[in-house]
Amino acid sequence: MYEQKTKETDNSVIEFIENVSSLAKREDAYNLLDLFSETTGFPPKMWGPSIIGFGSYHYKYATGHEGDAPLVGFSPRKAKISLYFATGDTEREALLEQFGKHTAGKGCVYINKVADINADILKALIHQSVQFLQKTYPTAE
Template sequence: MYEPKTKENDSSVIEFIENVEHPQKREDAYKLLDIFTETTGFPAKMWGTSIIGFGTYHYKYATGHEGDAPLAGFSPRKAKISLYLAAYNPEREALLADLGKYTAGKGCVYINKIADIKVEVLEALIKQSVSFLRKTYPGE
């Protein structure tokens, strides 16, 4: 049976952020920690070794694959900061158009630094992600 690698754990979020090498990324990680905590209302938890997640939901696909994931999160990676927000969300594209400088993959939005984006749009994206995932996967 498939066992997800990225699970919620008791590692220290602050210790993880303190170990971010680049000073600007570390500073942005603390700002994002505040933004995500205030916007979601959930405490920060480490997911795997490098994702800071907020809240949780249980998903189950038609294929039978299921697991748990954070409702929203981020990771200050070496190249860019990854923002984990609901991917298959019709309202997401409209909000992203106003975010600022970013790139997007299938499930992530990537930014270089907070100064490149509008924080109020990020907050709207986070709220919208949490709302969408709670409606899509009720029961949490």
Template sequence: MYKLKTLETDHSVLEFIESVDSLKKREDAYRLLEIFTETTGYEAKMWGPSIIGFGSYHYKYASGHEGDAPLVGFSPRKAKISLYFSLESEERACLLAKLGKHTTGKACVYINKVADIDVEVLKTLIQETVLFLQKTYPDPS
């Protein structure tokens, strides 16, 4: 059976950010921490060894696979900064077209630095993702 690797931990977000080698990436990580915290209203938590996540949701797929994941998050990786969003593809595409300099992967958006993107568009991506996931996977309690 598949075992989920990215679980919420009690590791310190600030210690993780301080461990980032590049001073510029550390500065951007602190800026993103501020943006995501302010926009979501959630406290930052570490998910796995390197993802800073905000809020959480429980998903269950038709296949039976289920787990917990952060609503949104980011990771200051060595090469680029990864931003984690989940939006319907058409809506996401429209917002990403306005974001600024970035590339996309299957489940994330990669940026070199915060200065390359429009922070207001980033905030909208964050807000829309949180709303989408909370609607798609409502809290059963």
């Protein structure tokens, strides 16, 4: 049976950020921590060893695969900062067009630094993602 790798842990978010080697990435992580916390109203939690997530939802696919995930989150990785938003909502793509310098994968949006993006659009992306997931998965917190 499949076991989900990225689970909520009791690890310290602050300790994780303090161990980010790049001072600039550490400062960006604290800025994102404040922005995500204020925008979502959820406390930050570590998900796996390196994702800072806010809120959670339980998903179940038609295949029977199910698990838990944060509503939104970020990770200050060595190469880029990964931002985690919901996929599947067309509003996300419209917001990303106004977001600033970024690249996007299927589930992640990657930025080099917070100064490259529009903070108001980031807040809108966070709101959009939380609302979309809470509507799609009604038990989402």
